[in-house]
Structures are given as structure tokens and as C-alpha cells.
Amino acid sequence: MANRRILFSISILSLSLIAGYSYAAIKSLHSNFQTDSYLSSAKVETTVDEVALNLIVNELDVERGVQYVTATPQLSGEQGDSTANGSFPKHGLVFSFDVFSGPTLLDIPAGSFVGSQSLGLRLNGSPTNYPFDRYEGKIYATASSDLTEDGTTKLILRDITELVPGFSGKSQYLAFVDEGRSKEKILGDIQQGMGLVQWKFKRSNSTIVAAFLLGALMIIGAAVSSLMTLSVLRGRRPPTINALVWFAAFLFALFQVRNQLPGDPPNGVRFDLFVFYPVVLLLIILIAINVQLWNNRDDWDLENPKIALDGKMAKEAKFE
């Protein structure tokens, strides 16, 4: 009867886990990156004299606080032609980027190809709360063109990022003057040839699920090890070398599991403080207890005299 109850509980728990995992997996299939209507709706129209920058977020270096972005000039109409990886301006063009690292000025003479630019933006945020850490980065860019007398040209920024590995995020246009979301001010910026884009990032659902799975693996391993040791301490099971081998193997595996955490969080994040280090410490204590019991107790590596059939005792072995 008791075995049936345990089996039933385990089945319910397994089904709940499968349902939870399926929900998280289906949710993670949805796009992990969202852009606001200004940044996503604009399309290249060859008939319009347009200067645009296609932005792609490539990578977030959370430890150094840098967001790497690729900016590709795109031109249409009298401004020039767009190519697969850049553009070909018909008139002189100047782009300026307010960035942390990389070029701040891109001066393109008429009639020469220009390709993508790698830019580094300041990434604000800290990995302390991994996997619930959040980040924010901004880029400000301006453009001027020889097509008009005073150099003023419309500048459209487009965020064409589809995926940042390990992160979900969203981007939005902001007004340069007050970093607000006023439509008039944003359109005013576009008309004056400048634009400010803000990105916000958090870990993707798949990263959070993976971190939880690996964390659960550590905690369950620690719980199982504690139960084993408790059984040995209470004299229900003998202290054995095999159990010690298991502890050593688990300790060894624990470091491998920590290194497999997605996003490579630095040492000392809260996950380490409250899960990884305590589990390592607990294992050290359990190994010490088991070694001491193995050394001192008379039932070390004791063979089980009972012979079981279908999980139930059939008879007790007798040595002649």
C-alpha cells in the first residue's frame, strides 16, 4: 500500500514537472526579441531618399558591461543603393555614433562602398541575480548628407535583431531631448537626422529553465546524499566504500555542472552563494561523516544477509 502511494506521488510529481517543462519550452519558442513599431515597421523604399542604420545586437558581455552591436548603413532613392552587407552612397555621408568603443565617426565619400560597423555600447546591470539579471544599453547616432544644402537628412534606425543567444529583450526608440516616448519628439529626431535607441535584456526562458534544472540537480543530489548518510547514521545501512565512491563522483560532477550553467555567470553570483557553495560544503561534511563511520563501525561494507524477491524479503542467507 505504502509503495503504491509513493509510486502515485512520484507519478504526479513527474507529470507536473513534464507539464511545467513543456509550458516553458513552448513559451521559449516565441520570439525572444521584440522591437517597437518605429524600429520594426520601417521598410526600405527605393523611391524615397532615405538614410537608415540597420542595428543588430550580437553579444552581451555582462562581466565587462559591454553590448556589442553591428550598425549597417542602408540607403535608398537619391541617397544611394543598399547592398547585402552595406550600401553604396551617391552623395557624401557622415554618421556619428555615441559609443563606448569602436568608431564614433563614419565619413563616407560619394561613390565608395561602406560596410557594417562594430560598435560597443555601455551595458548597465549586474549578473548578481543570475538567472534573473537584467541589463540596459543605449545608442545615439546622427547622420548628415551632402544631398541637401545644410546637410540635414532623415535618419531612420531599424533594429533587425532576431536573437541574442541566452537573452530575451526588447528595443524602443526614445526622444533624444528627454529620453521619453513622445511620438512627436521621436519623429522630430528622425527628421533632424538623429536617433536614440534603448535595449532592455533579461535571461531567456530556456536559460532560466536550464539554470533551474542544474540548480535542482545540485539540491536533489545534496538531499539524496543527506538521506544516505542519515540512513547510515541510524544504522539502517552500513557505511561502505561504494557510498564514498558515490560521494566523490558526485562532488566531481558538481563542478562540471556549475561550469555548464548557460551564460557563464561569474563566480560569486547569488546562485553560487545559496546553491553551489552550500551543496559543496554539505558534501564535504557528509564525506567526513561517512569516512568516520566506515572507520569506526563494525558493520563496514556489511553484506545484506537478506535475499529479496520483488522488493520483499524472501529469506535470510545462512553461511555454512
Add this chain to the structure above:
Amino acid sequence: MGILLMIAYFTGIFFLSPGNTYVEEKLATTLDCTDSSWRDLPAAFKSPEQNCPTVAEAIVDVQSIEAGKNSLLLANLRIWPAGELGGAAVTTGMAQRSIDVEMESLSETSWYIAAKRLIGGRSIEIPLGTRAQINNYPFDRYQGSWRADFAPSGDYTPFLSTITVSQRDIYGWNLEVGTTSFVNDERYQKIVNREGDLGFAWKVERSGIFRISVIILILTMALGAFAAIILTVSIIRERRPPTLNALSWLATSLFALVEIRSRFPGDPPYGIKLDTFFTYPVIAILLFLIIIHSYLWVKRDDWNMKNVSSSQN
């Protein structure tokens, strides 16, 4: 003992930080044009139109510290112009006058900032002066200083230079940043210099949490060796038989030991004091015990002997 260890650990993490950056107040606060102290500034350095002193403010973000193979402090330098020099944008600023920057770095040391342009930033690589300190890992300490010189270029406009260091925590390190003095330094809301000199001094050591994580790893290694010694002594004294299971355990411990050493945080190079006085002796002890154990397993008649309960007799 185990409970005490756990209590000590959780008390430790409550009081210790994974990484902390302390920047002296005058270096930590950014330029505030509205501060009353700027009233005493000579008129030549004031911009009445913008109601702000003419200052080139260097913003330094310390990004990471690499001790060991590279021994570098990696940072980023940005410049926020104020007053006649220009205005701040989002990350840096728009320069109205051109500026020449000379800075200490293992990479680029000269930076020309053109007028009427967005300024941007530059990476700086500062060597950790006392490189041999890695030998004292995880109690290694480093210190050094960095300086730069700002000079006007093209149309001359007298300006002041100042520096701000961001209080961004760096994982695994306690960083302390202080001011360095130059001739002609003047104290207002910030310390400014008419000659364009600026810099900062820094001291850095491993954070408390970093040290705790290393100590946990050392404890693990020490326990492995201690348990192996107890096991072998028991076998030598003939209280326990030499078994293949015990040999497997010794081998697993040895394997785990090498793995743990390779996972030490901060990736310290092999051959430091910790290795000389701890890792290598522990590996040698384990090897020695494996040899003893193998010898006893071959030689003794109680090899793989089972423990039999009284009910089995």
C-alpha cells in the same frame, strides 16, 4: 562541527561581498554645473551661456582585472565635455573644440578628439605593477596608478580637466580607487587641473566571497587527502581489508582533485604557493597511498574480504 561550518559559511556570506568597488567621493561624483563652489572659478573657465565651467571630464569605467597570465586592469575611458568644450550626449558627448589626449595604456596611448563630433571612448590596459603577487593567490594584492593629459588642439580655449571613476563592482575583486595629486590641482565640487593632468590610484585584492570559494575548494582537497590517510591507516593496521573498491575511491579522489585545481576561480597559473604547499603535496600523498594500497591488495590474504554479520555465521 558540520552545523558550525554551515553557520560560519552563511554568516560569512552575509557580511562579505562578491565584489566591491570603493571610489573616493571627489572621484565618484560626476561634474555638477550647478554646484555653488564653481562661483569662485576664474571667468576664463566659465561659460555663461551654458552656466557651466569649461571642463573636459574623463569618465573611467573599470571593466575587469586579469591577474595571472595577463596581469592587466582593463578599463574604458570616455570624455564628457562641458561649457565651451561641448555638451554631454548619451554615453559620451559632442565636442565643440578639438582635444588631444595622451594616456597611459599598453595599447593606444594617443587619442585625437575632433571638434563638432561625438567623442566615443577608448579601451585602456593598465599593467598590474606587482605581477609576482599572483604567487600569494588568493591573498594577492595589486596597486598602481594611471594618468592622462588633456591638451587643447586647434582653436585654443582654456579648459580644466577632471576625472570621474564609475563605482561599478567587479566580480571577485575589492577595488579601492583614490585621487592622485598634480601641481596646479584646484578643489571645487571636483578636483580640477588647469594643465590638463588627471589620474587615479588604485589598490585591489580578492573579495571575501572569492576567498571563501577558494577555501571551500581547499577544504575539499584537504578532506580527500585526510579521508584517504584514515582509510589506508585502517588497512595497514589490519582493521579493514585492502579492496578494489577502496582503490577505485582513491583513484576517483585523485581525479577529482586535479579537476578541482583546474576549476580554481580566477584561473591562477600552476606553480603558485598554493600549489607548492598544498596541491602538489596532496597529489603526492594520494599517489603514495595508492601505491601502498595496491601493494597491500597484492600481498595480503584478506584482499576484498567481506564483512559478515553474526546472523550469517
